[in-house]
Amino acid sequence: MRYFLLGFLLLGLVVVSVAGFRGGITRRPPIELFPDMDRQAKLRPQSAHGFFPDGLGSRLHPDQTIPRSQPVLVAGTPVHPFEDHPFNTGYEPGTTNFVQHSPVPVSETLLARGRERFAIHCQPCHGAAGDGKGPTTKYGMVVIGNLHDPRIVQQPDGEIFHVISEGRNLMQGYAANLTAADRWAILAYVRALQLSHLATLEEVPEGLRATLK
Amino acid sequence: MSDIFPKWTNKLPGYVILGGALLGTAVVAGTWYYFTPKYTRVGYQPLQPVSFSHHIHVEQLGMDCRYCHNGVESSYHSNIPSSTTCMNCHNQVLKDDPKLALVRESAAAGKPIPWVWIHKTPDYVYFNHAVHVNRGISCVECHGQINLMDEVQHAQPLSMTFCLDCHRHPEAFLRPPEQVYNLNWKPDDPTRQLAQGRRFLEEWKVERLEHCSACHR
Numbered sequence: 119m120r121y122f123l124l125g126f127l128l129l130g131l132v133v134v135s136v137a138g139f140r141g142g143i144t145r146r147p148p149i150e151l152f153p154d155m156d157r158q159a160k161l162r163p164q165s166a167h168g169f170f171p172d173g174l175g176s177r178l179h180p181d182q183t184i185p186r187s188q189p190v191l192v193a194g195t196p197v198h199p200f201e202d203h204p205f206n207t208g209y210e211p212g213t214t215n216f217v218q219h220s221p222v223p224v225s226e227t228l229l230a231r232g233r234e235r236f237a238i239h240c241q242p243c244h245g246a247a248g249d250g251k252g253p254t255t256k257y258g259m260v261v262i263g264n265l266h267d268p269r270i271v272q273q274p275d276g277e278i279f280h281v282i283s284e285g286r287n288l289m290q291g292y293a294a295n296l297t298a299a300d301r302w303a304i305l306a307y308v309r310a311l312q313l314s315h316l317a318t319l320e321e322v323p324e325g326l327r328a329t330l331k
Numbered sequence: 332m333s334d335i336f337p338k339w340t341n342k343l344p345g346y347v348i349l350g351g352a353l354l355g356t357a358v359v360a361g362t363w364y365y366f367t368p369k370y371t372r373v374g375y376q377p378l379q380p381v382s383f384s385h386h387i388h389v390e391q392l393g394m395d396c397r398y399c400h401n402g403v404e405s406s407y408h409s410n411i412p413s414s415t416t417c418m419n420c421h422n423q424v425l426k427d428d429p430k431l432a433l434v435r436e437s438a439a440a441g442k443p444i445p446w447v448w449i450h451k452t453p454d455y456v457y458f459n460h461a462v463h464v465n466r467g468i469s470c471v472e473c474h475g476q477i478n479l480m481d482e483v484q485h486a487q488p489l490s491m492t493f494c495l496d497c498h499r500h501p502e503a504f505l506r507p508p509e510q511v512y513n514l515n516w517k518p519d520d521p522t523r524q525l526a527q528g529r530r531f532l533e534e535w536k537v538e539r540l541e542h543c544s545a546c547h548r
Contacts, residue, residue: 119346126353133361140370143484148372148451158454163408165448174443238395242420253392258424290419295401 190299193223199298206298208276208283216276222302232307235300239292240308248311261288265308266315279305368488376484377447381433389478389514396470396512407459411446414438449485450474456546464512466535467505471514472497478514494546501537502528 138144150156161167167175179185189196192205199206204217222228237246245252248265255262263270270278282301285291292301319327364370388394397403399412414437425431437444450473452458464470470477475486487493497504505528510516518524531537540546 119349122346122350126357130357137365137370140364141373143374143376145377146375147377148368148375148485151366151371155455156453160454162454164411164443166445238397239401242392242394242398254420254424257392258426259420260423288423290415290422292419294413295416 192221204276205302208279210276216274216280218274218276220275220279220302220305222299222306224306228303228306229310231300232303232305232310235296235304236307236311239296240304243289248308248315263289266312271312271316275305275309278308368490368493372485372490373488374484375449376482377449379447379482380445382430382482384481385477385483386479386481403460403464405461407457407461409460414444449483450489452489457548458546465508466537467508467511467531468497468501469504469506469511469514469516472504476514495541498540498545501539502532504528505531505535505537507531 161175163176165175166173170177184200187199189198190205191197192203197203197205202209202211204210204221208216210217236248240248241252243252243254243259243262244250244265250262250264252259252262265271279301281289282296282304283291283293283298296304319330322330389396399416400409401412403409414434417431417434418438421431421434433444436442473487473489475484477483477486502525506516506518507527518527
C-alpha cells in the first residue's frame with residue numbers, strides 16, 4: 119500500500135508538471151478535445167482559403183464589376199455608391215469642380231456622429247481641437263494640417279471631403295475605413311470646429327459671454 | 332486451508348476499494364481541471380508575424396479600438412485592419428524600422444499579413460460583434476484587458492458556459508454605450524451596476540437569449 123500511495127503521488131506530480139495549470143502562457147495552439155465540426159470547409163472573413171489560387175478567403179470584386187449595394191438616402195434621394203454624385207465624389211457631377219456645400223443636410227445627429235468619428239479617426243493626428251497637435255506628433259508625425267489654417271477653412275466642402283476620402287500629401291485616404299455618410303459627418307464637425315475657432319465675442323449669445331474667459 | 336489465503340489477503344478488499352476510490356477521484360478531478368477551455372484555450376499567446384502592441388497604441392496614444400477595427404459596429408466580424416491602415420501613421424512614424432518591414436511590404440504589394448487568429452470560436456457558433464458592442468457589452472468582457480497587453484493572449488475561456496453566464500444575467504455586464512470602448516471603465520459600485528444594468532435591459536429591450544439557435548444555426 120505504501121508503494122501504491124507513493125506511485126499515485128508521483129503520477130499526480132508528473133501530470134501536473136507536464137500539463138501545468140489553467141491559464142499558463144503557451145505558444146501552442148489550443149487543443150480541441152472533441153473537434154466534431156469545430157472547423158468546417160467554409161469561408162470565414164479575412165481567413166486564408168485554399169480554394170483560390172492566391173489563398174485569400176475575402177475576395178476583391180473583379181475588374182469591370184460593381185459590388186452589390188444598397189442606396190443611401192441623401193436629402194431624400196436614394197444614391198448608390200457607384201453613382202457620379204457629389205455625395206460619393208465631392209465633385210459637381212461630370213466636372214472636376216468641388217461642390218461648395220455638403221449634399222448632406224446638417225442636423226444635430228449628424229454633428230454628434232461627426233464628433234464621435236472625428237475623435238476615433240482624426241484626433242490621433244489632428245488633435246481634439248483640430249489644430250494639428252494630436253498625440254502622434256510626439257512620436258514622429260511631422261507634417262499635420264492645422265484645420266484652422268485659412269487655406270483649409272476656405273476650401274469648399276467637396277475638397278475637404280475629397281481629402282478625407284483620398285488623402286493629400288502624407289495623409290492617406292480614409293475611404294476604405296469610413297463610409298461616405300461618416301466622412302460627410304466628419305466634414306460637418308470640422309466646419310463646426312472651425313466656426314468655434316474663428317468666432318468673435320459678438321457671435322456668442324449674450325447670456326453665455328460671461329462663461330468664456 | 333490457511334495456506335491458500337494468507338493473512339494479508341484479509342486487507343485486500345479494503346486496499347482495492349481505497350485504491351479504486353483514489354484513482355477514480357484523480358481521473359474525475361483531472362478531467363474537470365484539464366478538459367475545459369479554461370485550460371485548453373486560456374493563456375494562448377502565439378508569436379505574431381509583427382510584434383504589434385495594443386498597450387502602446389491604446390494607452391500611450393489614446394487611440395480608439397475602432398480606428399483599426401472599424402467594422403465592429405456594423406458587422407458580425409470585427410475586422411483585422413488592412414496594412415494600409417497601419418501605414419496611415421507608419422508612413423512617417425518608425426518609417427524605416429525593420430520591425431515594420433512586413434507591414435510596409437504588405438501594404439505595397441497588397442498581400443495580407445498572416446496574423447495568427449487567437450480568439451477562435453467553433454465554426455458552428457455565430458457570434459455577432461455588432462449586436463454586442465452596440466448594446467453595451469464591452470470588448471473587455473470576452474477579450475480581457477487587451478488594452479494593457481503588449482502581446483495578445485487568450486484571456487477568457489469563451490466556452491459555452493462562459494457565453495451562457497452572461498446571456499442569463501446580462502444586467503451584470505451591460506455598461507453605458509459611451510464606455511464600451513473604454514476598457515478601463517469600472518462601475519462605481521456593483522450594486523449600482525445591477526440597477527443600471529436592469530435599466531439598460533429594459534430600455535434597449537435586451538433579450539436573455541438562451542435558446543440554441545441564438546448562437547447555433
